[in-house]
Amino acid sequence: MANALQIYAGPRARQQLRERGLRAQDVRVIPGAAGGPKGLALNPLDRYLFGHWLPRSEHTVHLLGASIGAWRMATACLGDADAAFAQMAHDYIHQRYEHAPGKAPKARHVSEVFGAKLAERFGGREQEVLQHARYRLHVFTSRGRHLLRREGRVRTPLGYLGAFAANVVRREAMGAWLERVVFTDQREAPPLHLRDYRTQLVPLGANNLAPSILASCSIPFWLEAVHDIPGAPRGAYWDGGITDYHLHLDYASMGDGLVLYPHFQKTIVPGWLDKVLKHRHSASERLANVVVLAPSLEWIASLPGGKLPDRSDFKAYVNDEAGREAAWTRAVAESQRLADEFAAIVERGQPFDPLPL
Numbered sequence: 001m002a003n004a005l006q007i008y009a010g011p012r013a014r015q016q017l018r019e020r021g022l023r024a025q026d027v028r029v030i031p032g033a034a035g036g037p038k039g040l041a042l043n044p045l046d047r048y049l050f051g052h053w054l055p056r057s058e059h060t061v062h063l064l065g066a067s068i069g070a071w072r073m074a075t076a077c078l079g080d081a082d083a084a085f086a087q088m089a090h091d092y093i094h095q096r097y098e099h100a101p102g103k104a105p106k107a108r109h110v111s112e113v114f115g116a117k118l119a120e121r122f123g124g125r126e127q128e129v130l131q132h133a134r135y136r137l138h139v140f141t142s143r144g145r146h147l148l149r150r151e152g153r154v155r156t157p158l159g160y161l162g163a164f165a166a167n168v169v170r171r172e173a174m175g176a177w178l179e180r181v182v183f184t185d186q187r188e189a190p191p192l193h194l195r196d197y198r199t200q201l202v203p204l205g206a207n208n209l210a211p212s213i214l215a216s217c218s219i220p221f222w223l224e225a226v227h228d229i230p231g232a233p234r235g236a237y238w239d240g241g242i243t244d245y246h247l248h249l250d251y252a253s254m255g256d257g258l259v260l261y262p263h264f265q266k267t268i269v270p271g272w273l274d275k276v277l278k279h280r281h282s283a284s285e286r287l288a289n290v291v292v293l294a295p296s297l298e299w300i301a302s303l304p305g306g307k308l309p310d311r312s313d314f315k316a317y318v319n320d321e322a323g324r325e326a327a328w329t330r331a332v333a334e335s336q337r338l339a340d341e342f343a344a345i346v347e348r349g350q351p352f353d354p355l356p357l
Helices: 011-020 037-056 068-076 081-093 107-122 124-130 156-171 173-177 209-216 297-301 314-316 320-332 335-348
Strands: 007-009 027-032 061-066 137-145 179-186 199-204 236-238 258-262 290-295
Touching: 007 011, 007 335, 011 068, 011 258, 011 290, 027 037, 037 081, 037 258, 037 320, 037 335, 068 081, 068 107, 068 137, 068 179, 068 320, 081 107, 081 209, 107 209, 107 290, 124 209, 137 209, 156 173, 173 179, 179 290, 179 320, 209 236, 236 258, 290 297, 290 335, 320 335
Parallel strands: 027 061, 027 258, 061 137, 179 199, 258 290
Antiparallel strands: 007 290, 137 179, 137 236
16 A cells, blocks of 8 residues: 655755654744645644644744644644644534525625634634744735725726736736735744745734634635734735745745645645746745655545545535535545654654655
């Protein structure tokens, strides 16, 4: 049977793993990518990483999240991370929205239901997340500019058309339409440069924790934008994955330590609008100290439908919510192999040779 887990590493990280293996105390940053339901495949791995392995060390770890990655990284900051991640998987799998037969639910309804779920999980627990002894949470969002500064039936499609055109020319040019806004831990900023793209840092507090996570998860046209988040510049805030789909950041600018990246694929795509631009999918020198944990293609082929859970399942199972929930539940159960294989590697405590990123 082929391995479910593949481990890839940039050149600096690969050399370190060859010399002394992967240790919890070497991890300084953990990114959480956007990708919607694909993140469910990482749930057992998250439970092991944050609930069992990382607590063996006492050093600071920065958690960077966009979209479902922001939800995951905030969940890691709750007291019992193992139980919190189990609850998150249940919440995500069993989300249901009222809709007309054969049609998608309204964006406003999805935002209301999802926002209520975030309030249920994090309401009253903000300080537990924000004052975690070791974790520093940083939530990535995308703030609209010009036509996109407010949401509207006409201006939003036109604004995203402009953003798409600008991004085709040059990724940085998209900053005229959408800027990166990071709601960042007030105690310590991310330990890497964020000069690659138009960026604003906003202090993360109890008054904007839930709104920033909701904004980071607000996929355009699927959910409504979150407007005027407390403590942040006025405007419409959307999914953090638009500007930072897989958080392809300048990790090599860190002083020391490794970036451990549980991901649902090998490639780290910069922005959501870069998905169709294959030439931007390659690894870069920014990933020199990154270790990627990703499922193998052979294992993915064994899942229901031969793929990871994704947003297309909401349409495929539009009139069969129970069928979608069953398929996603099975995918999470099968994903335990990723956690088990990773645990076997790190528990041995031996050097190993990862695949090149």
